[in-house]
Amino acid sequence: MISLTLSRIADVLGGTLVLRGADSADTVVSGTVDTDSRLIGPGDIFVAKPGEHADGHDFIPAAMERGAVLAIVERRVDAAITQIVVPGAVHALADLARFVVREVRSRGALQIVGITGSNGKTTTKNMLALILEAEDETVAPQASFNNDVGAPLTMLRVTERTRYLVSEFGASAPGEIARLAGLVHPDVGVVLMVGMAHAGGFGGIESTFVEKSQLIHAVRPGGVAVLNADDPRVAAMAGIAAERGATVRWFGRGSAAEVRAEDVEVTPEGTRFRAIIDGDVFPVVLRVLGEHHVMNALAAIAAATSLGIGPEACLERLETMELAERWRMQPMGSDRVRIINDAYNASPDSMAAALRTLAQITGPDQRTVAVLGAMSELGEYAGEEHDRVGLLAVRLRIQRIVVIGSAARRLYLSAISEGSWDGEAVFFETADDAYEYLMSELRDGDRVLVKSSNSAGLRHLGDRLGESFS
Template structure:
């Protein structure tokens, strides 16, 4: 974070300064990054005592000070050993400080802000953009999937006077949330990947999802760039909602950055990258042809940032995994492949992962889909789990292993598909599924582990990967 006095921070937050017993007051400066977890605090950092759903950060102010916190932002006075700024809402204050820091750094004239949203692919695209932007200069990007009202500001507060690119993943569970994030860090380049059923239950339907995601581009000025998916009809509609210049990506001939001759295999995906009159053969080692769209979006961003196409291709070919628990290839013993893709799951990403499993199947082995529930689908949950069960059957997946009561309907749909000569098995928990799989997997089997994060199958995928390492 840039250096600010406590008086600067008070002005930004609209709070009340309580000087610390250590002598800290209005002219005291801080430059440490901000945290909302007292266990992560290091000397000189700022602790925001948020009230969460499960706990209250005010309980941990003492621990934060013991660990070296230089400033506490809280909703009431608790511990006077260091300065405190008392505010009405610590979460809103976190966003206010992020807004001020980004504003000051932007005014220096160096910072370019890239905002990324979509129902699927945000983290993968963010990681790709970060790897490309780092070739141009100092870059700050969201850690893990920090993309909400807390994670977004925490990322923004890491920018300094020398930061050239901020890559901000911007997610939402309702209308208005992306607008708040873009107000904190107004994008120079705004990316919309997809509009699908991920979190549709929280949004209240696909049209509300469209409305929420379109907030990424509706407020852009003419000088900004909207990077939009030409192949997604709902994303394509957003071109009419923005004043910004539009740059298309996709497989369509109408895309400015496009891919052709896409071939998926167990080693990754090969495709021809086409930009204008230039074309490059790309060996993209990230598993799953659906990640090609993320690669195209990242390419469009990198070109807007000023990276040449040769360097873009080098960055794509240097990437070996999208992100932790996203089509992560593990295992290897006796030719057994474990694909751990259980960080999140929507109908679109589940469908894409199953297609990948079918495409990369080894002729001498079986394909096993270990599937858990897709969360936050609301009224669409039943029919979408039905659809995935039927798709697994129709793709010829050798066996479906369904885990967890919330996914049982997927299992029932699979076994009710009478034309299938395979089988589906159901387990209440991951431990039982692990015992079954370790006892039945054969050499050269390819196993996909896929679920929403809430289903908890990430650790099952890790355990299988270790067991067959």
């Protein structure tokens, strides 16, 4: 974080400053801000956020032991650390993030990119960060820090020297993207797609469109909206960009896109394609597994080139990326039995993309095995969307469909009714039971996809299988 006096922070937060020890109102702090006491280091600021299962105020002694010099609290604590008492810790995080980003922006050349979409946010964020980090100091979210807590924590890592801030904006309820993007008003807003992820929380895909479009509403006047030309709902956001005085930069697979891909070829080693960037043609070999990552790469290129970075530099850096993120299309195991662990997140769109990739990378003498769990946050659409995945798995001729958990049982029943009734599809209540089955069932040449939402916990099953066949 930038250097600020204790009194300035208290003013920004509208809080009460409670001094301890030798501290005064003019004492300057500049450490990292965090809500996890385990991540606190010397000189850092600890935010005591009450949680669903634990109260951050109980961890103030642990934060002090690790070197915290300031605690932002909702109630005064009997501890030898300076505190700022605020009405709400999460609101305080947002207020401090807004102030810090505005200060840095006013002092220098900070440029901000915001990314949202039903799928692909984290991969696109990582791709763009890889490009930007080679240019200058870049701050980007760790893992999927894209909510009311994670997004401000990322913003608060900005310093006086930061040139680029990449913010990822997720949403589990209406209004979240407007609130988070409104903290920074990005120079570039990237919308990847509007799909069924989290549709249960919004009441359907049209409501999801309204939520995702809030990023374009928040783009600074004169900024850039990077939009998916292949998604009609995203393309419709061009009108919002025009209202904001923002330029539209299109990416996609169709001829209308300024940044597009042609001749895409998926292999077990990665994806080859021709990138056409503002009329120039470049051969590309992405080592990240999955055809769907081509669109993420195009979005990252469109955003980076809108910031003035040349296409050659973008592509050279992207070609060095081997893994989008842990548990996202992560190759494990060995050539004998290849495990693809993609069980950090799942939506109908990402589930379909992963199944298609499995089919594409499996040779004629190899066998496809899909280990599938539930897709969360679909609300009333959960049943029919799990049905669709079961149908797709059969129509892609996935040879073994292993379904885990009662929340995914509809997927299993759908696969059976579509024709996988002779042992091709099996169901297990627990990952342990599925593991025992797979250890006896898998054989040389198998290509195994493990895919589910994070809540299903199958990423650990993927790790376990990867170790067993490494």
